Amino acid sequence: DAGITQSPRHKVTETGTPVTLRCHQTENHRYMYWYRQDPGHGLRLIHYSYGVKDTDKGEVSDGYSVSRSKTEDFLLTLESATSSQTSVYFCAISESGQGYNEQFFGPGTRLTVL
Amino acid sequence: AQSVTQLDSQVPVFEEAPVELRCNYSSSVSVYLFWYVQYPNQGLQLLLKYLSGSTLVESINGFEAEFNKSQTSFHLRKPSVHISDTAEYFCAVSVSWGSNYKLTFGKGTLLTVNP
Numbered sequence: 524d525a526g527i528t529q530s531p532r533h534k535v536t537e538t539g540t541p542v543t544l545r546c547h548q549t550e551n552h553r554y555m556y557w558y559r560q561d562p563g564h565g566l567r568l569i570h571y572s573y574g575v576k577d578t579d580k581g582e583v584s585d586g587y588s589v590s591r592s593k594t595e596d597f598l599l600t601l602e603s604a605t606s607s608q609t610s611v612y613f614c615a616i617s618e619s620g621q622g623y624n625e626q627f628f629g630p631g632t633r634l635t636v637l
Numbered sequence: 638a639q640s641v642t643q644l645d646s647q648v649p650v651f652e653e654a655p656v657e658l659r660c661n662y663s664s665s666v667s668v669y670l671f672w673y674v675q676y677p678n679q680g681l682q683l684l685l686k687y688l689s690g691s692t693l694v695e696s697i698n699g700f701e702a703e704f705n706k707s708q709t710s711f712h713l714r715k716p717s718v719h720i721s722d723t724a725e726y727f728c729a730v731s732v733s734w735g736s737n738y739k740l741t742f743g744k745g746t747l748l749t750v751n752p
Binding site: 554563566571 | 646671737744745
């Protein structure tokens with residue numbers, strides 16, 4: 524299994540509070556991604572990173588920010604959590620941004636916003 | 638816009654029966670196609686992928702998928718399923734996104750194998 528960990532694995536928070544989710548990899552892959560998974564929607568890309576301090580938006584980036592200060596860590600921040608951000612969040616990594624590259628997924632973080 | 642349609646949200650089958658999980662994509666350009674599997678309370682794992690060449694691709698655990706360009710399909714099949722195949726299966730296509738690529742996923746098909 525690819526060395527990807529996510530923390531926390533479960534979190535319950537209240538509307539309006541800030542939340543940070545962490546993704547850590549030991550594979551030294553250049554690309555890292557954050558997805559959210561919701562019933563009936565599959566997985567949707569929030570943000571991705573193509574190197575240290577290099578990030579870009581995905582298709583559902585509103586309300587989220589990211590940071591990558593080290594190759595191995597990619598943080599996802601909800602500045603002010605809303606109930607619509609209740610979801611399961613997955614981090615993924617890949618060697619490059621080429622279309623033929625496989626993405627490896629972490630175990631996920633289940634976030635509940637009350 | 639590129640999209641992926643998984644035609645069945647749930648597929649219940651009995652053990653040792655054959656199964657087909659259907660996936661259609663929309664694209665007018667070359668595509669890279671993937672099937673991922675998600676077991677309960679886990680992340681996604683790559684099952685198989687089509688990049689080029691032979692249109693029939695196989696996984697190590699008996700699944701196969703056939704790329705059909707004329708029908709824009711990439712259906713997943715297994716001739717005899719096991720209880721352990723119970724999982725959610727996602728079809729995905731890699732599409733250009735700025736100067737990179739991103740995966741666009743279907744909504745998933747929950748395969749339930751009953752004894």
